[in-house]
Amino acid sequence: MCVSIAAIAAVAGMGRKRCAEQREITRYPHDSHRRVGGGNPCRKAPFRRGRRLSAASILSLPLPELSKKLQDGSLPPEHVFYAYVGKLATETNCITEYLQESENQVRKAKLMEKKGLLYGVPVSIKDSIDCQVPPGHDSTLGFIKNLNKPAAEDSVVVQVLKRQGAIPFVKTNVPQSLISYDCKNLIFGQTRNPLLFTRTPGGSSGGEGALVGGGGSILGIGTDVGGSLRFPAAFCGICAIKPTGKRLRYCEESVGPLAKDVESLALCLRALLSEDMFSLDSTVPPLPFNEEVYSSTKPLRIGYYETDFFTMPSPAMRRAVRQTKELLEEAGHTLVPFELTNVDHVIFNYCVRGMFADGGTLLDFSKIRPDVACWLLPEKSQEPSCTPKESLSQQLWDSTSTPLTTSTFPPQDFCHQFIAQWKKLNLDVMLCPMLGPAFGIGYPAKLSVAVSYTMLYNALDFPAGVVPVTLVTDEDEEQLKGYKGYYRDWWDRTLAKVSSVGMPVAVQCVALPWQEELCLRFMKEVETLSLKKNSFF
Structure with a gap:
């Protein structure tokens, strides 16, 4: 079996083409590093001679079993990597970038003195999570203005994954602003559910849900600020967990894994809740996984x-x-x-107002995303509409005496x-x-x-x-x-x-x-x- 260079090239270039055609802008005018190139990847694929496992057999292995075979050497990392690269499909439009440097990581994997818990495992990463590996990759959040602004460094979670031997190999699509449980933006377009293309994969980690649910990734990393891991998992028929906010990294979004089964989620958390995490980020409580x-x-x-x-x-x-x-x-x-009890009060006063607690800097999103504006309606019984920014802001704060502060949220x-x-x-x-x-x-x-x-x-x-x-x-x-x-x-x-x-x-x-x-x-x-x-x- 060999990997289709056309399929990989399509993955690597889909964002640029769509930007140029739909938005009349040029994405990455000098982005040769984002295209596969460099010869036919079929030559690198290991499914040609000698004792082997077919790509289909590799793709059928659950993560714990796959990891065991990688650890004991019975399955080389390049076999696994190219099996999943060959599975990358563009039908659901879930991939934003193919991380070509992952091929170098695969080659270096054999030289690792210490095999981490995720040694040789290809991992997909949500667009909003920074990946720096030269020359760096954008974290667009679906905004055109964030193009050509590559990350200065890997996020802590990506650093830990790499130390544990994982190989980040693609980034995946998100809804613009992340404040939606659909998955569409003006750069990459609409991502579709792998089970039924007329359905949404959920969001905001929708690209992860579509890729893992469609079998193109065995482990995905996303974030969750209001259900952004759980919606894609539920909609695509897979599993996910949103940890306590500070268990993996202190931020407003909980970082967590998506996989096809619970044991795979547990393996991922074992790897992330390690000394690597605790040494890289001192704000994370040093609480190892409790077996x-x-x-x-x-x-x-x-x-x-x-x-x-x-x-x-x-x-x-x-x-x-x-x-x-x-x-x-x-x-x-x-x-x-x-x-x-009082869920309606909690959802509006604590969740929605908490998200817009500064008085509405995110209200600019409503110029582009009508559904974001609809979040701000104070009464569920009202019919959503796309009210101008000024009246929305006035409506939000007319119903409360003062904006929320850290003392109330x-x-x-x-x-x-x-x-x-x-x-x-x-x-x-x-x-x-x-x-x-x-x-x-x-x-x-x-x-x-x-x-x-x-x-x-x-x-x-x-x-x-x-x-x-x-x-x-x-x-x-x-x-x-x-x-x-x-x-x-x-x-x-x-x-x-x-x-x-x-x-x-x-x-x-x-x-x-x-x-x-x-x-x-x-x-x-x-x-x-x-x-x-x-x-x-």
Whole structure:
């Protein structure tokens, strides 16, 4: 088998071509370093002679097994690398750059004295995460103004990945500004769901979701400020975890992995929660991965709810939670009802106003992205519109006496109340709905308020993961015809139009802050039980 140079060249040049044609600008006028070139990569591909594993066999290996073969030398890094390079497809339009220097990293891998936990593993990286390897790569966030501004250095997470032996090989698409759970911008265009091209892959780590979900990457790294890891995972039928905000890096966005199974997420966190991370970033608490918690088989006490009483769950969402609850009970776990209150107040006052707490510097986005402007409407019952910047800003601050400050955001009082309720019920973890199935392209802009299920745990700063558990059925679709919602407003009427028979539906698994290992352990339990019941993944 050999890698198609045409496919790689298409990946490397798609952004430049689209910019020139759609925006009449020239991207990277002297960007020979971004094109593959340098001879036919088929000559570098290892699938020609002698004892070998086919590319298809390599691509079928789960990350833990693949990593084991790379560690013991039974599978050379270049075999794995070119298998995944050959799998890079442009149909979903998820890749923004092919990192050609990754080929040099593959060649140098054999010379590594110490093999890290991710030795030889190709890893895809979200556009917004800096990659510096000369001559550097842009982190555009979907903005044309950020072109030709290569990163000055690798982000800490990329540095740790490389020290652990991983090989970043592509960067992936995002929605403009990252404040959307669709995946489209004026540079690279619309990314599509690998399961159904008419559907969005989610966002803002949508390129990662599409690439990992389509089999073109075995491990992806994204960020999550309101569900940006969990939406792509749920929409593309894969797994992801949003850690506690400061567990991996102190910033407003939680950095986390996406993969096809929970064990792969655990392997990634083992590698990231290492001395490499702690020495590179002193703001990260030196808390190594807790194997004892992750491998425990002790029955769990699990809180659960089917609705947040703000966005009425679709029939498929509600069934996913009920079905998972029943499986967990049958496995010997204890399920305890948990009732959410005041979610509408929390979402608008803590999440949305927190995002625009400086009085609205991000409001300039509304000139380009109407869906961003719709976030600022103070009443869910209002119909979204693209109001001019001035009236939006006035509307935002007319409904509150002063802009939010660090003394009122994060919502410490609400967080303490939530934890008190959690502790009163003596819970270990929480099972809750995850928005889905995947919406049609463009629908997230019409349903911005539906992020309530994910953004709650960004406001609380709890670790939260997503696991696919079922598929939408004809019965779900029939019940959706009677969907009314809680407000019977424009958003509820729009959600009632979403239909997706056969698409995956996920649940969300949550733990208290700093308990990522317990969250992963819970996710693994949900994954195992769901796979026993279903064989669709």
